[in-house]
Amino acid sequence: MIKTKATPIAQKLSAYMTLSDSDWVILKNWQEQTKIFSVDQDIVHQGQAKRAAYVLSSGWVCSYKLQSDGTRQIVDIQIPGDFLGLRSAVFRVSDHSFMPITTVAAAVVPTDDLLATFSKSPKLAAAILWAVSRDEAMLVEHLVGIGRRDAERRVAHFLLELAARLQLVGMGDRTGYDCPLTQYHLGDTLGLSAIHVNRVLRRLREMEMVTFQHGHVTILDDERLIDFAEFDASYLDQMTPVLG
Amino acid sequence: MIKTKATPIAQKLSAYMTLSDSDWVILKNWQEQTKIFSVDQDIVHQGQAKRAAYVLSSGWVCSYKLQSDGTRQIVDIQIPGDFLGLRSAVFRVSDHSFMPITTVAAAVVPTDDLLATFSKSPKLAAAILWAVSRDEAMLVEHLVGIGRRDAERRVAHFLLELAARLQLVGMGDRTGYDCPLTQYHLGDTLGLSAIHVNRVLRRLREMEMVTFQHGHVTILDDERLIDFAEFDASYLDQMTPVLG
DNA sequence: CGTTAGTTTGATGGTCCTCAAGCACTGTGG
């Protein structure tokens, strides 16, 4: 298999376990039907005749919940290689909404295909379950961050998590990554006001640990930042399966 | 089937879908091996020869994460009928820890039995997946609460969620329920200090909406409380399956 | 009857929000 042509999802899953040739073909076939979403155009699932999940092939998405007073809580940020609406493909949940942050290309995976994959390749099924499990671990970490970390650690931790995730799909390295999020996105993700996010970013910059300017996150002092944020990446990659 | 002998898990799942006689038997068989945990004795999964999940039959548990500075974030509260360590039965995740809040009786469900159940009864499998999905919806709602609700709404919302969950297993009604949580538990769950929780509870009491005293939550004004907390129970029960 | 766990209240201060305004950059239409 030619690795340079690997889709983000294939890159991500193969970092977790060795995929067989047929697995690669299955993942490649998922790319057949692709949808494009443009910015600020809500990705809606309701009322579709055929229920489907998506896999992001390019672009960023956020899943969020709106409250009656107009405030928004971003629950999760999706980057290429991430699933989108996997649960809502199986359950008719009144769940969160999705909104593209950039222009997005997403592969459509019909529920039937997904279930077929599960029976065709138990290994791939395990890999997908791993990805889902990882998402939930991130959700827990997110909760801990908002509940029990101060603003600076919260921002630092989030930027580091993004770094780790992006590296897995080849969209960044130890020195940094491109990031289309605005300070409003950061605020709504971390339970802070955008204004406070700005001040926090300034302080982190002054501490010469990380900068976030012009759509690019630059990690100046890897080690000190990780130490400061008490970032422990184990929740992202130390998950090994019992079965398979 | 005699409903009075129903276990909490059976009660909960049957509220969601009609279970066949054989399903009831499977659930009953899960009760064969039961473990007792006493208060403050951590429930640990690591290093066990045979991996297993638990189903709470009585007592309350909390799952939490500790931080290096000593603060604790409670991620979820488990009540009778809830699963415990379902994911960590399948994945070797470095996940959160569990601690009993009261003395706890938990049915041990070996991973093998669980997987066997999935193939034996697709309907029961769907019901279990529903329960898991519901847990994640609660996690999301928890995140939104901590991120974007003020302390009073946060407490009110949490007490209402507990009410709804407990009613499903017959441990409470519209007027209230017994609750073994301390104000420290509430604080660590909601990202508040226990002291502030106390003040908030006093205010809610003075507003004559809800009281929490002597281990009992009394809902004084159902309607006004729901309105105040902007509590929308749909994330708890409006989830219907696409399949099955 | 002393000990411990949990609740309650007061005082003080810090973190973070809100309001307000200025700045930089981008794309658009006259």
Added chain:
DNA sequence: CCACAGTGCTTGAGGACCATCAAACTAACG
């Protein structure tokens, strides 16, 4: 080519919300 609007970033001032420290009180329990 430039005015202008729109979006996002930046900084300041003032204040609300909630944490922390301290201490008294109550209930449960051996």
